[in-house]
Amino acid sequence: MLRSFASQVPRVSSVAASSTTAAGNQCLRNLSTANQKYAQCQQQQQRPLNRRLEVDLHELTMMQCLEDLTLIDVRQPAELQFQEQIPGSVHIPLGNLRDAFQLSEADWQQKFNTAKPNKINKGIIFYARGPIASSAAVEIAHKLGYKKSRHYVGGWEDYCIQNNIPFLKVNGDSTAPGLSSEDDDSTIKQHYNYHYYNPDLHYL
CATH class of the missing domain: 1.20.5 (Single alpha-helices involved in coiled-coils or other helix-helix interfaces)
Known part of the structure; x- marks a missing residue:
């Protein structure tokens, strides 16, 4: 035994x-x-940055201090359930961007509580989570005549790393700066579709 x-x-x-x-x-x-x-x-x-179309965080911060830009967040509403925004930015999802720029100055002011950017005198900076959606936003803006528009290449991810802040909203559990857990990351990516269109945000 x-x-x-x-x-x-x-x-x-x-x-x-x-x-x-x-x-x-x-x-x-x-x-x-x-x-x-x-x-x-x-x-x-x-x-190396293409300064004609791209900015880094240092240049973005200087432009904000000089109040010489309109900063536009083109991420989806679903992404903002998990992520914060860069202070001072206006949220216009990429799928609604073309219609938004066709608003009158008065309608833009009413929608976003800020002056509509001028095609000649004021720069526009787009950003998203990374460079994909923001570069698409630049292409749309240039076709509409906003030739001074550029994008913050690093986007929200780079902003978090540079400022040592959590990539995701903190709801009791802390998240390492600039990096999310694998589970949270996959949850966000399920919503990714940068041709996203929300009829509730469509501007007639």
Whole structure:
């Protein structure tokens, strides 16, 4: 009977070792994902800017201090359930941008509680989570005659990293600056569609 019991011991140890190995592999995968995200952010910051179409956080901050811009957030409403906005920005989802710029000055003022940007004298800076939606916004604006418009390439992700603030809204649980958990990140990405159109925000 003792021999029978002893024969089971290696099997238990084997199962425990297997579980430990699996947990360790998962930790390594999570660490690798975090490192990849950080490396992507660093690479984006090191890439030379096209000053004709792009700005970094330093230039954006200077323009805000001089009150020489209209800052427009083109993310979807669903994204703003999880993320904050850069102070002083106006929220116009990308899918509504073209119609918004066709508003009269009076209607723009009423909708956004700020003056409509001038095509000649005042710059427009777009931003989103990263560079994709904001670059599309620049293309739309240029076609409508707003040739001074540019975009903040790093977007909300870079803003969080540079200012050492959480990437997601803090609801009891803190989130590391600039990085979200894998679960939260996938939840947000389910809503991504940068040709998003919300009829409730459509300007007739």
